[in-house]
Amino acid sequence: xxxxxxxxxxxxxxxxxxxxxxxxxxxxxxxxxxxxxxxxxxxxxxxxxxxxxxxxxxxxxxxxxxxxxxxxxxxxxxxxxxxxxxxxxxxxxxxxxxxxxxxxxxxxxxxxxxxxxxxxxxxxxxxxxxxxxxxxxxxxxxxxxxxxxxxxxxxxxxxxxxxxxxxxxxxxxxxxxxxxxxxxxxxxxxxxxxxxxxxxxxxxxxxxxxxxxxxxxxxxxxxxxxxxxxxxxxxxxxxxxxxxxxxxxxxxxxxxxxxxxxxxxxxxxxxxxxxxxxxxxxxxxxxxxxxxxxxxxxxxxxxxxxxxxxxxxxxxxxxxxxxxxxxxxxxxxxxxxxxxxxxxxxxxxxxxxxxxxxxxxxxxxxxxxxxxxxxxxxxxxxxxxxxxxxxxxxxxxxxxxxxxxxxxxxxxxxxxxxxxxxxxxxxxxxxxxxxxxxxxxxxxxxxxxxxxxxxxxxxxxxxxxxxxxxxxxxxxxxxxxxxxxxxxxxxxxxxxxxxxxxxxxxxxxxxxxxxxxxxxxxxxxxxxxxxxxxxxxxxxxxxxxxxxxxxxxxxxxxxxxxxxxxxxxxxxxxxxxxxxxxxxxxxxxxxxxxxxxxxxxxxxxxxxxxxxxxxxxxxxxxxxxxxxxxxxxxxxxxxxxxxxxxxxxxxxxxxxxxxxxxxxxxxxxxxxxxxxxxxxxxxxxxxxxxxxxxxxxxxxxxxxxxxxxxxxxxxxxxxxxxxxxxxxxxxxxxxxxxxxxxxxxxxxxxxxxxxxxxxxxxxxxxxxxxxxxxxxxxxxxxxxxxxxxxxxxxxxxxxxxxxxxxxxxxxxxxxxxxxxxxxxxxxxxxxxxxxxxxxxxxxxxxxxxxxxxxxxxxxxxxxxxxxxxxxxxxxxxxxxxxxxxxxxxxxxxxxxxxxxxxxxxxxxxxxxxxxxxxxxx
Numbered sequence: 001x002x003x004x005x006x007x008x009x010x011x012x013x014x015x016x017x018x019x020x021x022x023x024x025x026x027x028x029x030x031x032x033x034x035x036x037x038x039x040x041x042x043x044x045x046x047x048x049x050x051x052x053x054x055x056x057x058x059x060x061x062x063x064x065x066x067x068x069x070x071x072x073x074x075x076x077x078x079x080x081x082x083x084x085x086x087x088x089x090x091x092x093x094x095x096x097x098x099x100x101x102x103x104x105x106x107x108x109x110x111x112x113x114x115x116x117x118x119x120x121x122x123x124x125x126x127x128x129x130x131x132x133x134x135x136x137x138x139x140x141x142x143x144x145x146x147x148x149x150x151x152x153x154x155x156x157x158x159x160x161x162x163x164x165x166x167x168x169x170x171x172x173x174x175x176x177x178x179x180x181x182x183x184x185x186x187x188x189x190x191x192x193x194x195x196x197x198x199x200x201x202x203x204x205x206x207x208x209x210x211x212x213x214x215x216x217x218x219x220x221x222x223x224x225x226x227x228x229x230x231x232x233x234x235x236x237x238x239x240x241x242x243x244x245x246x247x248x249x250x251x252x253x254x255x256x257x258x259x260x261x262x263x264x265x266x267x268x269x270x271x272x273x274x275x276x277x278x279x280x281x282x283x284x285x286x287x288x289x290x291x292x293x294x295x296x297x298x299x300x301x302x303x304x305x306x307x308x309x310x311x312x313x314x315x316x317x318x319x320x321x322x323x324x325x326x327x328x329x330x331x332x333x334x335x336x337x338x339x340x341x342x343x344x345x346x347x348x349x350x351x352x353x354x355x356x357x358x359x360x361x362x363x364x365x366x367x368x369x370x371x372x373x374x375x376x377x378x379x380x381x382x383x384x385x386x387x388x389x390x391x392x393x394x395x396x397x398x399x400x401x402x403x404x405x406x407x408x409x410x411x412x413x414x415x416x417x418x419x420x421x422x423x424x425x426x427x428x429x430x431x432x433x434x435x436x437x438x439x440x441x442x443x444x445x446x447x448x449x450x451x452x453x454x455x456x457x458x459x460x461x462x463x464x465x466x467x468x469x470x471x472x473x474x475x476x477x478x479x480x481x482x483x484x485x486x487x488x489x490x491x492x493x494x495x496x497x498x499x500x501x502x503x504x505x506x507x508x509x510x511x512x513x514x515x516x517x518x519x520x521x522x523x524x525x526x527x528x529x530x531x532x533x534x535x536x537x538x539x540x541x542x543x544x545x546x547x548x549x550x551x552x553x554x555x556x557x558x559x560x561x562x563x564x565x566x567x568x569x570x571x572x573x574x575x576x577x578x579x580x581x582x583x584x585x586x587x588x589x590x591x592x593x594x595x596x597x598x599x600x601x602x603x604x605x606x607x608x609x610x611x612x613x614x615x616x617x618x619x620x621x622x623x624x625x626x627x628x629x630x631x632x633x634x635x636x637x638x639x640x641x642x643x644x645x646x647x648x649x650x651x652x653x654x655x656x657x658x659x660x661x662x663x664x665x666x667x668x669x670x671x672x673x674x675x676x677x678x679x680x681x682x683x684x685x686x687x688x689x690x691x692x693x694x695x696x697x698x699x700x701x702x703x704x705x706x707x708x709x710x711x712x713x714x715x716x717x718x719x720x721x722x723x724x725x726x727x728x729x730x731x732x733x734x735x736x737x738x739x740x741x742x743x744x745x746x747x748x749x750x751x752x753x754x755x756x757x758x759x760x761x762x763x764x765x766x767x768x769x770x771x772x773x774x775x776x777x778x779x780x781x782x783x784x785x786x787x788x789x790x791x792x793x794x795x796x797x798x799x800x801x802x803x804x805x806x807x808x809x810x811x812x813x814x815x816x817x818x819x820x821x822x823x824x825x826x827x828x829x830x831x832x833x834x835x836x837x838x839x840x841x842x843x844x845x846x847x848x849x850x851x852x853x854x855x856x857x858x859x860x861x862x863x864x865x866x867x868x869x870x871x872x873x874x875x876x877x878x879x880x881x882x883x884x885x886x887x888x889x890x891x892x893x894x895x896x897x898x899x900x901x902x903x904x905x906x907x908x909x910x911x912x913x914x915x916x917x918x919x920x921x
Contacts, residue, residue: 006156009218013248016597035069039065047133048745049130050062050109055079057082059511059776072504077095087129088129092826131145134857143166144223152613153840157176157214157215158212164791175910183226183241188206198233200408200433203490217296218245227679231621234625234864235682245360247280249350254281262914269301279295289347290347293343306905307332308905312325317385319703326379327731328464332374333372334373338367341364341366343362348815357413358413362409372565376396388458392605395565397445401569405437407434408431409432441485441488442484442570448479461896478562479769480536492525502514503505505609509525510614511611516606522600523598529594534582546572548566554908561662596631597629598687599631602628605623623659625659631691649692659679661679663675671726676721688706704762709886711743719781721734721735733779734821740773741769744862769803770801771799784834787835790828791827795820810854813855819845823844825841835871837872843862848861850870850897857898868884881917884914886913
């Protein structure tokens with residue numbers, strides 16, 4: 001806090017400088033105003049972001065989120081007021097302004113669609129109109145998804161919704177989208193907010209946000225910001241994603257709707273189900289109170305049948321080196337029953353036209369119950385006769401039995417107050433998140449020794465072995481070895497307060513505004529896991545005593561042998577602990593070495609001026625962020641399993657950065673924008689990489705350590721875009737972006753020099769890298785009068801240069817981790833009368849998941865194509881029946897090491913279908 005107060009003079013100086021550079025500006029003068037609310041004529045729904053102007057004058061504005069517009073300081077006289085909105089007829093009206101009165105002019109706009117009397121327009125087209133209009137009128141580059149568009153694709157969670165946006169790739173877990181990355185950058189370089197408030201981090205080690213926790217049914221829209229403005233947090237090199245929940249004032253007549261659905265997966269046992277309910281109303285004497293509430297639930301039964309390989313250098317019994325030998329193979333059958341719960345509530349108070357308050361809470365919870373049956377072949381525990389023949393190896397049967405809980409909750413209060421011509425905004429928010437395994441994760445292992453096996457198709461995507469040469473069904477073949485038990489507990493909170501001031505201002509321009517603000521953000525994150533090994537001290541224990549009844553054949557055709565009865569083993573384990581039974585060996589390397597505590601206080605200040613010169617809109621601004629960090633970790637020295645020493649280390653440090661921002665939008669004609677921008681942004685290092693921890697294993701002569709002095713990656717960004725908005729609610733756009741990223745973090749291997757551990761191998765994250773990234777994005781969205789339409793986009797990214805600095809010998813890397821060279825979407829659409837249908841193809845290019853010690857050991861996720869389908873039939877009474885299907889071609893997720901013929905993972909998740917109803921009234 002003292003340091004934060006010490007920063008205030010600097011903050012004030014930067015703000016004063018931002019105002020000073022506007023020397024010669026003219027503040028808008030108080031006087032008569034023209035104001036009102038803009039709505040859609042048929043439904044009365046509010047229209048935010050409408051362009052409002054007094055013709056042939058410099059007086060321009062845009063309607064706010066509540067549909068209201070206000071033109072201040074208008075001299076007395078007669079004017080023509082004009083309004084422009086995507087998908088609606090242009091509006092004109094005569095206005096007479098006197099010196100002493102405020103003119104109130106409500107405006108109703110007519111839909112411009114060629115088939116505006118059709119039922120389909122009432123929802124899909126209207127929602128898309130609002131989304132495209134917001135995109136068109138924004139001073140920066142962004143994509144906006146409406147609630148109607150979100151519902152039109154068969155996407156269950158937020159990550160899957162975002163894969164439809166140009167430049168966004170997703171990572172999947174058991175077939176379901178989880179993490180997103182933007183514009184060729186890693187997932188941790190993308191910021192995620194809910195209603196503008198940052199989401200807490202539930203991940204144990206990094207800054208990635210698990211978007212599979214948040215149901216698509218909870219959202220009223222999504223803003224994907226690709227070029228930041230100075231009033232946004234700077235930690236978004238890839239971009240920023242804002243998830244929006246419903247406002248009662250979106251539809252003042254009130255909304256009540258619910259959804260019910262069921263489904264299935266082609267390879268999983270269990271039925272999918274989902275339901276949601278949303279209600280909103282506007283009340284009060286002056287219709288000034290808005291209340292909205294929503295709840296949702298989804299249950300999925302997902303299965304993943306996969307084959308995993310590990311490779312290394314081995315010698316045959318004859319002394320011949322096998323440079324890439326199979327050292328470990330696993331066949332897994334993983335069943336995940338996932339329950340998702342979501343709830344949101346919002347109270348909006350319009351005290352009067354100049355004062356508003358907004359209270360909201362958004363909560364999401366996910367429960368993932370996993371039963372993973374594993375058969376593992378330890379090739380490296382036998383004698384290699386050749387690369388495809390091993391004698392005397394070891395077989396292991398193991399189980400992953402765990403229940404994982406993840407929760408994310410955000411509370412916020414925001415206010416808007418107008419003092420004359422000055423607009424004052426404030427917000428207070430707190431966001432918490434956690435990941436826990438409250439009942440512990442059990443991983444028992446049973447082993448069998450002395451098997452001779454041969455590998456079949458070692459260069460294929462799923463190498464096989466000869467099952468005739470191994471008896472994996474014998475009840476006494478697998479004897480108990482060990483149980484690994486782990487309790488996870490990671491929590492984080494983010495508290496934030498913002499204050500923004502906006503005032504009309506002209507800088508030798510037609511119209512403009514100056515906006516300044518300050519933000520205080522405090523983050524706390526900690527991890528405290530517990531882990532133990534348990535050994536059996538009683539009579540011989542065999543797998544046959546816990547045999548289950550499930551299938552032992554995976555979709556890949558593998559016979560994994562006997563499967564566990566997870567309930568039987570868990571019951572036996574907890575009932576037989578103590579002398580003569582299961583005896584505990586505490587994992588001090590985890591319990592003492594992995595807990596950490598992170599405190600981050602970030603103070604931000606910014607100033608930005610937005611000016612209009614005829615068709616040209618210019619934004620110039622500056623943001624400064626002052627970071628105070630306090631990290632605590634453990635320095636642990638172990639020999640085998642014995643702890644030699646354990647000390648806590650605390651590191652406190654600070655750093656400051658300034659982020660300039662310059663953006664231009666030129667309106668070539670009323671429906672075409674040319675855009676250009678230069679911005680600077682950053683990405684903070686992952687939490688675990690930044691901790692002052694170290695593991696020193698004296699028996700292996702290895703050290704793994706964090707680096708609390710890591711600096712954030714800094715990116716200078718150039719963006720160019722042309723976008724043309726089509727009359728029947730569509731868009732054609734194309735652009736280029738370039739990013740010069742300095743000081744990105746990566747893990748390097750070195751040798752310890754000096755001290756008691758001289759000569760030990762050291763693995764640690766470092767700064768020093770630089771990369772030049774270029775990308776091209778094109779998009780086409782159009783609907784024809786016939787009802788047919790297209791939704792398409794394509795993104796290409798390429799690293800122009802990359803330099804990892806002096807910390808590593810690798811000079812052959814030409815991609816960034818998680819960078820997809822190609823991303824694309826193509827959806828064929830039919831929307832006519834009562835039918836809405838989409839056949840959607842999503843292409844996710846290959847990407848590097850992990851940088852190895854050499855190119856041969858880089859791990860790659862191969863490219864994949866997913867084909868999805870949705871069909872909806874609309875009735876007059878607001879009822880909708882829908883049918884949805886995902887992964888129709890049963891695409892396989894394939895990972896490989898170095899080259900495509902060296903398989904790392906081969907995952908089969910099957911296809912999913914669902915059907916149900918939505919009813920709005």
